[in-house]
Amino acid sequence: MGEKKMDLKKINSEIEKFVSDRDWDQFHSVKNLSMALSVESSELLEIFQWLTEEQSNQIKNDPKLMGKVEDEVADVFVYLMRIVNKTNIDLEQAVVRKIKKNAEKYPVEKSRGNAKKYNEL
Amino acid sequence: MGEKKMDLKKINSEIEKFVSDRDWDQFHSVKNLSMALSVESSELLEIFQWLTEEQSNQIKNDPKLMGKVEDEVADVFVYLMRIVNKTNIDLEQAVVRKIKKNAEKYPVEKSRGNAKKYNEL
Amino acid sequence: MGEKKMDLKKINSEIEKFVSDRDWDQFHSVKNLSMALSVESSELLEIFQWLTEEQSNQIKNDPKLMGKVEDEVADVFVYLMRIVNKTNIDLEQAVVRKIKKNAEKYPVEKSRGNAKKYNEL
Amino acid sequence: MGEKKMDLKKINSEIEKFVSDRDWDQFHSVKNLSMALSVESSELLEIFQWLTEEQSNQIKNDPKLMGKVEDEVADVFVYLMRIVNKTNIDLEQAVVRKIKKNAEKYPVEKSRGNAKKYNEL
Numbered sequence: 340m341g342e343k344k345m346d347l348k349k350i351n352s353e354i355e356k357f358v359s360d361r362d363w364d365q366f367h368s369v370k371n372l373s374m375a376l377s378v379e380s381s382e383l384l385e386i387f388q389w390l391t392e393e394q395s396n397q398i399k400n401d402p403k404l405m406g407k408v409e410d411e412v413a414d415v416f417v418y419l420m421r422i423v424n425k426t427n428i429d430l431e432q433a434v435v436r437k438i439k440k441n442a443e444k445y446p447v448e449k450s451r452g453n454a455k456k457y458n459e460l
Numbered sequence: 461m462g463e464k465k466m467d468l469k470k471i472n473s474e475i476e477k478f479v480s481d482r483d484w485d486q487f488h489s490v491k492n493l494s495m496a497l498s499v500e501s502s503e504l505l506e507i508f509q510w511l512t513e514e515q516s517n518q519i520k521n522d523p524k525l526m527g528k529v530e531d532e533v534a535d536v537f538v539y540l541m542r543i544v545n546k547t548n549i550d551l552e553q554a555v556v557r558k559i560k561k562n563a564e565k566y567p568v569e570k571s572r573g574n575a576k577k578y579n580e581l
Numbered sequence: 582m583g584e585k586k587m588d589l590k591k592i593n594s595e596i597e598k599f600v601s602d603r604d605w606d607q608f609h610s611v612k613n614l615s616m617a618l619s620v621e622s623s624e625l626l627e628i629f630q631w632l633t634e635e636q637s638n639q640i641k642n643d644p645k646l647m648g649k650v651e652d653e654v655a656d657v658f659v660y661l662m663r664i665v666n667k668t669n670i671d672l673e674q675a676v677v678r679k680i681k682k683n684a685e686k687y688p689v690e691k692s693r694g695n696a697k698k699y700n701e702l
Numbered sequence: 703m704g705e706k707k708m709d710l711k712k713i714n715s716e717i718e719k720f721v722s723d724r725d726w727d728q729f730h731s732v733k734n735l736s737m738a739l740s741v742e743s744s745e746l747l748e749i750f751q752w753l754t755e756e757q758s759n760q761i762k763n764d765p766k767l768m769g770k771v772e773d774e775v776a777d778v779f780v781y782l783m784r785i786v787n788k789t790n791i792d793l794e795q796a797v798v799r800k801i802k803k804n805a806e807k808y809p810v811e812k813s814r815g816n817a818k819k820y821n822e823l
Contacts, residue, residue: 345552347466353559361566362573366752368513373505374751376536377619380494380501381744383543387491388737389696389729392633395491399547409549412540413558415497416551419536422504426520428530430537431466437534438474445482452483454631487631495630498740502623509616510608510817513754575752587794589708595801603808604815610755615747618778622743625785626736634731641789651791654782655800657739658793661778664746668762670772672779673708679776680716687724694725 351424354417369425376418383411472545475538490546497539504532593666596659611667618660625653714787717780732788739781746774 358364386407387395398404423430444457453460479485507528508516519525544551565578574581600606628649629637640646665672686699695702721727749770750758761767786793807820816823 345466345468350552350555353556357559357563360568361571363571363575365573366575368516369519370508370511370513370516371751373501373508373516374616374747377498377501377505378744378748378751380498380536381741384494384498384737384744385741387494388734388741390491392489392491395489395494396546398490405547405549408543408547409554410558410561412543412549412551413554415501415536415540416555417558419533419540422529422533425517426526426529428526428533430533431471433530433534434471434537435474437531437538438478440531442478447481450482450484452486454484454487492630495626495737499623499627499630502620502626505616505623506620509613509620587708587710592794592797595798599801599805602810603813605813605817607815608817610758611761612750612753612755612758615743615750615758619740619743619747622736622740622778626740629733629736632733634733637731637733637736638788640732647789647791650785650789651796652800652803654785654791654793655796657743657778657782658797659800661775661782664771664775667759668768668771670768670775672775673713675772675776676713676779677716679773679780680720682773684720689723692724692726694728696726696729 347420351420354420355424358421367421367425369422372418372422372425376415376422379411379414379418383408383415386411468541472541475541476545479542488542488546490543493539493543493546497536497543500532500535500539504529504536507532589662593662596662597666600663609663609667611664614660614664614667618657618664621653621656621660625650625657628653710783714783717783718787721784730784730788732785735781735785735788739778739785742774742777742781746771746778749774 358367386398386404390398398408422428445460449460450457479488507519507525511519519529543549566581570581571578600609628640628646632640640650664670687702691702692699721730749761749767753761761771785791808823812823813820
């Protein structure tokens with residue numbers, strides 16, 4: 340069910356090598372990387388814009404579309420890692436902390452089965 | 461220099477527990493998750509919209525803004541993992557393959573120091 | 582049935598006055614405006630992310646949510662006009678031309694009742 | 703300096719005819735239209751992601767890039783009008799009201815020459 344483990348050190352060194360081989364760090368201000376991340380997220384969004392929710396949940400059975408989904412997911416991940424690397428974020432710590440924050444904003448008893456935003460609970 | 465290693469198995473089980481505790485999987489069609497991913501990417505983008513590129517590169521020295529950056533990066537990561545989990549993507553494999561594809565689209569000799577899109581090289 | 586007519590000259594002069602009163606044109610590079618446009622589009626997207634398509638079509642009957650929708654639609658429009666003004670686009674001509682282009686990409690006989698992307702028709 | 707006037711009634715009837723000729727209203731739930739709007743905004747964003755702010759301000763002198771900018775601006779406008787039409791928004795009124803709201807959130811004396819968000823003023 341999803342990733343068992345991932346060698347982030349190796350992945351990150353491949354990403355950084357790709358960028359330095361092309362001398363592209365000069366274009367990768369954090370501002371520009373946040374734009375690229377948003378653009379790639381939208382390319383993923385585009386795949387689903389005219390699909391029903393049910394169709395989107397069946398996409399895993401469509402190898403051709405899954406090839407596109409995997410490419411866009413990978414692009415989002417790569418730009419996210421570039422931002423993480425350039426701003427010295429400890430990603431694991433940031434995620435654990437954010438999940439804790441969300442758990443406080445959305446207490447189980449109030450938010451169970453309810454998609455309302457926390458300020459409307 | 462970014463993440464050394466990351467216990468994705470543990471992180472993923474925390475994410476999945478958070479969702480199942482709230483019975484939120486019913487709202488998490490892949491379509492809806494792609495919307496949420498895009499929304500969170502834009503919340504990161506918003507932090508940088510009026511900053512210069514230079515200011516964006518100095519953000520790591522601003523603890524208050526970095527708190528917001530970390531929160532948004534974590535949200536992007538969480539929704540990306542939800543999509544990965546629901547579509548059974550092998551993220552490491554997808555990223556390695558996409559970097560290879562990009563390396564072919566952007567050969568070093570043509571793209572060095574050049575941010576042009578591959579179809580304009 | 583949508584807008585009957587709109588005094589774009591008056592609207593544009595209100596927008597430009599708002600910006601010049603605050604001396605904000607210095608922050609409004611076309612790059613930054615494209616970021617702001619994307620951020621505002623995502624704030625509209627956020628309203629719909631957990632709604633079903635049916636619920637989204639009923640939103641016009643919910644005055645509270647419609648207040649938010651109107652605000653975000655207005656923000657998107659304002660930033661779009663700023664980009665139009667700064668790049669000297671003739672918006673009416675651009676829209677008419679794009680509809681013509683789309684009509685050629687999506688011929689009626691091939692695309693009727695079919696949401697496929699033109700390169701998959 | 704931007705649009706003098708615009709025959710929105712004519713533009714809207716061209717948009718609605720394009721959609722009904724293709725029987726595409728069935729795909730145009732407000733949710734899906736908000737996704738399409740966000741996707742098109744990102745395609746505009748993509749044009750500027752690796753340009754400096756200065757280069758983005760000079761784009762009006764580059765006919766080839768301006769062709770792309772005009773196409774994406776038109777696409778954003780078309781989807782915005784579709785949302786306006788489907789939710790019965792009075793766009794002119796919504797924009798005038800939002801500019802007033804923004805004027806209160808960002809009083810001239812506090813926000814002059816200052817891009818801070820209103821909750822940080």
